[in-house]
Amino acid sequence: MNQSAAVIQGAPKREETTTYKILFIIGLCHLLNDSIQAVIPAMFPVLEKSMGLSFTQLGLIAFSLNIVSSIMQPVIGMMADRKPMPFALPIGLTFTLFGILGLGFAPSFEWIIVSVLLVGLGSAIFHPEGSRVAYMAAGPRRGLAQSIYQVGGNTGSALAPLITALILVPLGQRGASLFTIAAAIAVGLLSYIAIWYSRRIIWTKGPSKAKKSKVPVNNAVSKAVKISLLLILFLIFARSWYTSGITNYYAFYAIDQYALTIRESQMFLFAFLVAGALGTFSGGPLADRFGKKNIIFFSMLGAAPISAVTPFVPAAAAFILLAISGFILMLSFSVTVVYAQELIPGKIGTMAGLTVGFAFGMGALGSIGLGYLADVIGLPLTIILTGFLPFLGVLALFLPSDKKLASWYN
Template identity: 45%
Template structure:
């Protein structure tokens, strides 16, 4: 088949090339000559026509294959500037969705509501203890039931949804939370309280892996920004949960827990809207889930790196628990502050935690996750070591610095782990959120025992050495 280049315009070129194509179809003696046309607009068309004609010459009569080659040749040369739907293809080039801040913001808001509801549960323990004459052992069983469903289920939920993604997992989990909240407002026995706590935990265990996955999918490659924005929503909810409980539940009794159901109902609608966006981008997620690791690390090195990250999470959340659970008691005992004043210092610390969480992700996108992990844990050590010996002013200053520096680590740890094990975004998020809850719960119990037996000042002196475990970050390989 001959391609003519010397015509005066595109119409003349088209006419001559159609004539040459017709002769080539019926006359096999015509040889294919590959010349480059002068009209750029016609290059893709001619290339496709040449391939189709050549195939028909060699395999006459195969209409099915002819049509297939024609479709593929045309689609391969589609202009890059044309509008394309956001669907995944079997291309060997990795596809990334654009940054969708409205989805990331919506997921962060849902995280705020989820963790706000979680934080309300321990806030009403004194009320439940007085109403049902519960022992501390029974209070511990409520926490254990919640932690088992909220923490231990998360990796399994993430593992399953990595392989069988379902956009309805999020709204279904929110329904479990809503049922648990309503039950908690009306139940009259200890076993039903346990069931309500378990349902709230199930809602949390389904939320974190899936919501973290969606935040990553909407990140446009800015994984640290997406993860930190998502995480700061949860920190904000955890901070406001006790305040909300003190305002609308504690003064009025157990029945007012039902008002928290309005937050769960709003979250249900929000998560359903998010799930619709997720469904529209599900093919893109499936393509990404099938991508192989590009870091070139052996399986043994990956497992060792995940173990190091687990130790870093341990050091971070054991120390964070000492502040979130017992900082007010420390201030009251050492500086003779009132409860209200100690709560103000705790609020400043939690505000610094939220700020550190937000800024840690984007910084990791710029300078690398390993650098952020190294600085945020080991870098906090000088301040934690100084805290037990500081006066009230410097205690407040140091707590803000410690909160900001330590909190910047978590989003970097999660994203770093997801880069180590690509295609298992949900499982990795579930593991590390589960570790966060698990280490926090174990740490609170253990540090409470140490405070009873050795005093609260001993607890802060002992915990001040935990950030030194950040030296283990030197064992992490560089992935970015």
Template identity: 50%
Template structure:
């Protein structure tokens, strides 16, 4: 009996790297499709004559569907896991991608973006759950491997603009259908593994006591979740400002071309990929809350300086901001999962989805402010957002989190 228990515990502590790499690769493809949308912004602005506010609305539809719906799908996944929703979600995104490439009217573009967003919303909670199940004892590292795929996919938006959409135009998006096909095949493999895990004692719900009204959540846990959502919300507004509008700031204030401006944004996003990867292992060693705090407070002096520096300083400062600010990307998810360990799908959707989806509201607001004032005003406003990091010290420490959840 003891030997069997030990074997089961060892299985739970084993990190399944093959599955982690597969779900990370699928995450890269999923978020690459999402990044096609902001990558097309300069093309729409020049050829369809869309306003900054309309570009903000495109970002709003994408982020509200891709993000705000995540905790909804996560909630139902916690109640009844459905492994094959993963490839189904990517198929829905592919349909949206086809419409996006062929649409010539603003409202048709919004409808296509809606499908891309829904497919992504289906993917993310179950993807986070797979990473959690395959993590073993290395939750920070596992979540970093998973999230770095998505962040790298998002970072490709400037490259897509510079090398695909500038020369090929809107229909260049059709080339991504081949990529999503590969993603669907990879997700079929992941889904089969996922389904097998649900049949094991470690992840099956059979034989477990089910509370009709759920399990009690400590009031301090609720406060911590609310504060964590606020912090991720503030960070997402900053990233939304950079991803959607900084390219126009570089073009207007520094006189860069579309292609040149995209490469600067890529530096920021690629640095964020590196930060995401290293943030998880650092949090495993130095604590979740400590890395959360460092990522925002450490980036604040650099974000405050960015709107005023000469062009030659932008790349090194941009790189440091991206690395430091996004080092807590995966850490925030793991911290939230440990706050609510029985609701992994919902809380993953809440942090990766709803909180980041609120950045869509920021994209619309920033677009309207850019039309009303100017791009530089928006960049200065964005530079203040990481100062919200001072509130991270109100979060419970890692040890306190374990105390609050030990009976869950």
């Protein structure tokens, strides 16, 4: 968090206290937000049957959902670094509420697009300020605080297959409207958070001298920072395209390949996403011990051989391999965010918005790109090719080490 924009009020002793109540509430809100967002790709098998949509149209729906977050998150992150916006949190979830309500009753493809744009906008507003709340409530335990916050979101995403199996399959499209209840609960909780948040900040103008002193002035270092940031974004691209392929299209592949029902196919995605949530929670502590660069490198290349062979094994083995690859691949999720924040100190919201927003954007492009590819060359070959994307993780070798990164600013 840029301390020139917001300073936590209160006695010094209180500043050092981790506010677990706020952390658990914001983590729960992250779960609710991301579970609502996950309803949209979870509905793909239902929409494909009820509306006769093509893979390209399904990709356009996912693109519409994620591209808003991709564009808006960095912008909101930069704005929040200058002037935090506590009540943007409940306002954002109100957009989501109307979006999910519209999705449940959308009569056509065009109305679905409008609805998911509203959900995407709400998510874009929530994430940067939600991350800032976790920072403010962290006290001395910032790693733990971010883990609680991030695992809430990934757990929400992991609920998508269960949502499909238990709600959307029996109730159909209208079942999505039930999630307005979750959105309303989140709005109420975030209103409480916003009041807590607004009481603990004061507004100031301009960047502090301390933050200015951390901006690199050496041209060689500046160039290296830019190259490293581009590498991080490219690694996020590879990870996002792979996860987009699995979450949006693997259910169709499993149905065709293993003769599964929609409900059964969702259990494969559930295994992948739950393991991914565990990986996200584990990545931070492992990075503290073994180094951020090492975990990013291991996360990508460690998952690569598993993801490559998954399409060629029987159903039981595929279920296990999906869980393993999800855990390993998502070890880097929060680590890439922290790495980017350390590349450019003092821009907590901007770097969080850029990296997470870029992940949404690449997921959006992956959805439409892989959907079009599936229509052209067939879904089985598309899934096979997608499995080779994590091999691009070899580029993590060219990232500066954690020690070198620290030396740039000391």
